[in-house]
Amino acid sequence: MNMLIDGLWTSASDGGTDPVLNPANGEEIAAVPRASAADVERAVDAAQRGSTAMAAMPAWRRYEILEAVARRIEENQAELGRLLCRENGKRIGETTSEIGVAARIFRGYAEEAKRVFGRSVPLDSIPGREKSLALTMRQPLGVVAAIVPFNYPVELWSHKVAGGLAAGNAVITKPPEDCPLAIIEVSRYMEDAGLPRGAHQVLTGGREVGEALVRAEGVQMIAMTGSTAAGRRILEVAARTLKKVHLELGGNDATIVCADADIEATADALVAGRFTSGNGQICCAVKRVLVERTAYGPLLDAVAARTRKLRVGDPMDPATDVGPLINLRGAERVEAQVRQAVADGAGIVAGGKRRGNFFEPTILTGVAPGTPAFAEETFGPVLPLIPYDDFEQALALANDSPFGLQAAIFTRxxxxxxRAYQVLDVGTVVVNHTTAVRVETLPFGGNKGSGNGREGIHDTLHEMSKEKTLLLHEVFGAR
Known part of the structure; x- marks a missing residue:
């Protein structure tokens, strides 16, 4: 498969390629170009022309293009789901569902393209301005670079690319190295729908491609979902050109379970939110479970019983509950984190073993606050359960983290x-449901090391546009 630069599907200028491997069996699915510095420069130059064409495009036409893409995604949902499953390793049901979510996101931004409203601001509250009026309008930023992670690549990319185009920008996509194929395929639909040349481009390759986009003078905004370390690096580099940066980063989401919670329903939610969603590779997955002591034993038993029944295997098999991690590095990293947790005094109730890219769903007990297993993000199917005696203590433990993405509470x-909604330093508090949830119409994002700004159909267009004011001096007649 080729990448897309200036309306042409092309190889890298220096001929470099990267293999795309099936994480379940190591099979090479495809090879994609590894973009060079010259390719990035060419794409940024083309994006200047593309951004001019997009800014001139009326909202009704942007709506038509995005709606056409949404329909095409729906028509090919099953095929795209299979492609994403092969390159990503999530269960086939999940990847097919993700494609459906992407179609909804494109359609949502198509509608929002028609609702980029300004304001009328009377000035008679200010002495001497009684006869004046101000108007505002929102205009495109110019060129947005979308840097996309591997875990939910099509869904997360859809917010960035559809939001950027709906606002009238040009967008350059840097897809994840491990799984760029479904994004490339949907990008073909976008070209077929009639986007101007250079309005959307796809640069495949490694982190050097993303860094070149962050450095580029001709890029006005970076929209990135990824690790906190990568986010810090982007902020450092982007500061040199004062470009806008939106970051949705890591999480160490806490779930607080109170004694009055429904134990069976809570256990179901924890297993789904940590093990069977994304193979545990979700920024907002259930990462730490704080359980009121009287409920701790029953909940641990219920979660352990469910976990031991989970089937780990081929994600293309509908009977599979947990597939592989994205690559061997990711699986080995999780294995090392579990070993460290055990060395720090934790016990393994279930799981704990790695087989290639597969890691067994693992339950930890005895995880102490301050240890890496409590404080750091584990990007894989590992669930620590920690008892507490006082609700305020649980709130303090939940906040005892460098992250602040989401949190959940189970109680009646x-x-x-x-109280939890008031004091938890997170972007979203979820009640009686897993933290591993994202609704495209709600603002999504976090505090502290989890990023800045919010992403969602009603929020992204504001992030990806700029406000301009028109002050009309003494336009009202004399009284």
């Missing part, structure tokens, strides 16, 4: 729900 007590 509305007072506790509102």
């Amino acid at each position: 007590d509305l007072g506790r729900v509102m």
Whole structure:
């Protein structure tokens, strides 16, 4: 498969390629270009022309293009789901569902393209300005670079590319190295729908491609989902050109389980939110479970019983519950984190073993605050359960993290729900449901090391546009 530069599907200028491997069996699915510095420069130059064409395009036409892409995604959902499963390793049901979500996202931004509203601001609250009026409008930023992670690549990319185009920008996509293929295929639909030349481009390759886009003078915004370390690096580099940066980064999401929670329903939610969703590779997955001590034993038993029944295997098999991690490096990293947790005093109740890229769903007990297993993000199917005695202690433990993406609370007590909502330093508090949830119409993002800004159909267009004011001095007649 080739990448897309200036309306042409092309190889890298120096001929470099990278293999795309099936993480379940190591099979090479395809080879894609490894973009060079010259390729990035050419794409940024083309994006200047593309951004001019997009800014001139009326909202109704942007709507038509994005709606056409949404329909094409729906028509090919099953095929795209299979392609994404092979390159990504998530279960076939999950990847097919992700494609459906992407279609909804494109359609949502198609509608929002028609609703990029400004404001009318009366100035008669200011002495001497009684006869004046101000108007505002939102305009495109110019060129947006979308840097996309491997875990939910098509869904997360859809927010960035559809949002950027709906706002009238040109977008350059840097897809994940491990799984760029479904993004490339949907990009073909975008070209077929009638985007101007250079309005959307795809640069495949490694992190040097992303860094070149961050450095580029001709890029006005970086929209990146990825690790906190990568986010810090982007902020450092982007500061030199003062470009806008939106980051959705890692998480160490805490779930607080109160004694009045429904144990069976809570256990189901924890298993789904940590093990059977994304093979545990989700920024907002259930990462730490804080359980009121009287409920700790029953909940641990319920979660362990469910976990031991999970089937680890081929993600293309509908009977599989947990597939492989994205690559061997990721699996070995999780294995090392579990070994460190055990060395720090944790016990393994279930799982704990790695087989190639596969890691067994693992339950840890005895994880102490301050240890890496408590404080750091584990990007894989590992679930620590930690007892607490006092609700305020649980809130403090939940906040005891450099991350602040999402949190959950399981309880029937509305007072506790509102207290958690008040004090937890996170972007979203979820009630009686797993943290591993994202609704495209809601603002999504976190605090602290989890990033900045919010992404969602009603929020992204503001992030990807700029506001301009028109001050009309004394336009009202004399009284």
